[in-house]
Amino acid sequence: MLAPLSTAIVALSVGTLFLAVYYAIRERLINDGVLAILGILEVALLVQVVYGMTHLGRLAEEKATFTAYLLTLPFLPPFTALLAIKEKSRWAMVTIAVGAGAVAVMTVRLGQIWTEHGH
Amino acid sequence: MATEPQEPVVTTRDPSHLSSGPGRVIVALYAVMALAATGRSSVQIAEYFGRAPFAYVMSAAAAVVYLIATVALVTGGRRAVRIALVSASVELVGVLVIGTLSYVVPSWFPDKTVWSHFGQGYGYVPLVLPILGLWWLRRFLPGRA
Numbered sequence: 458m459l460a461p462l463s464t465a466i467v468a469l470s471v472g473t474l475f476l477a478v479y480y481a482i483r484e485r486l487i488n489d490g491v492l493a494i495l496g497i498l499e500v501a502l503l504v505q506v507v508y509g510m511t512h513l514g515r516l517a518e519e520k521a522t523f524t525a526y527l528l529t530l531p532f533l534p535p536f537t538a539l540l541a542i543k544e545k546s547r548w549a550m551v552t553i554a555v556g557a558g559a560v561a562v563m564t565v566r567l568g569q570i571w572t573e574h575g576h
Numbered sequence: 577m578a579t580e581p582q583e584p585v586v587t588t589r590d591p592s593h594l595s596s597g598p599g600r601v602i603v604a605l606y607a608v609m610a611l612a613a614t615g616r617s618s619v620q621i622a623e624y625f626g627r628a629p630f631a632y633v634m635s636a637a638a639a640v641v642y643l644i645a646t647v648a649l650v651t652g653g654r655r656a657v658r659i660a661l662v663s664a665s666v667e668l669v670g671v672l673v674i675g676t677l678s679y680v681v682p683s684w685f686p687d688k689t690v691w692s693h694f695g696q697g698y699g700y701v702p703l704v705l706p707i708l709g710l711w712w713l714r715r716f717l718p719g720r721a
Contacts, residue, residue: 521623525615
């Protein structure tokens with residue numbers, strides 16, 4: 458269950474990353490559509506927290522690192538969204554791109570730990 | 577084309593705009609690094625400090641410096657510029673010294689830290705970020721041209 462969810466999160470965040478770069482190039486600001494995508498991403502990350510925390514027993518090792526990634530992730534979309542909303546230049550969407558990229562990388566790491574040490 | 581070679585024009589910007597424009601992206605990068613370093617180091621110290629005490633203390637130090645830089649950039653103001661400059665300099669020295677040490681004395685680093693191997697585990701962001709930060713902060717210094 459965690460693997461498909463993580464894969465979906467990686468796909469969504471990579472998609473957000475590309476969209477954000479496209480917006481930045483076109484000098485478009487953050488809009489409701491982008492916020493909605495970030496909202497979906499946030500919900501998925503929170504579901505991942507709940508699932509991960511309740512299934513921690515299935516990890517043979519690296520429990521602590523796994524938990525650190527798991528709990529850190531949901532902070533990223535709201536924080537970068539907040540930064541982007543207050544910025545009225547193309548850099549707003551570059552900020553979103555940075556956040557989405559970080560979510561993707563950290564979720565990939567999370568998934569690696571799960572497949573290596575989980576059962 | 578007979579104009580004199582000009583010094584690169586670096587206009588002093590209002591230090592309250594520390595986190596606008598490209599500064600936003602730098603703040604985001606700092607916040608991500610602060611989060612990642614804090615998460616990692618608190619886990620390392622709480623769960624298995626004995627495994628690599630030196631490395632973990634370095635991770636925690638890095639986390640603190642990233643946090644200070646993030647807060648300074650978000651706050652803005654002349655004092656924040658100075659604080660951010662100091663923390664970016666500390667980061668640069670840290671990543672260079674720890675990065676070198678991790679290759680020269682690998683036995684001190686049985687586990688990876690934010691700054692070991694020049695931040696390899698974090699896509700070299702720890703190496704690039706202080707340089708980016710210093711470049712950005714430069715324009716907020718008064719009396720520089």
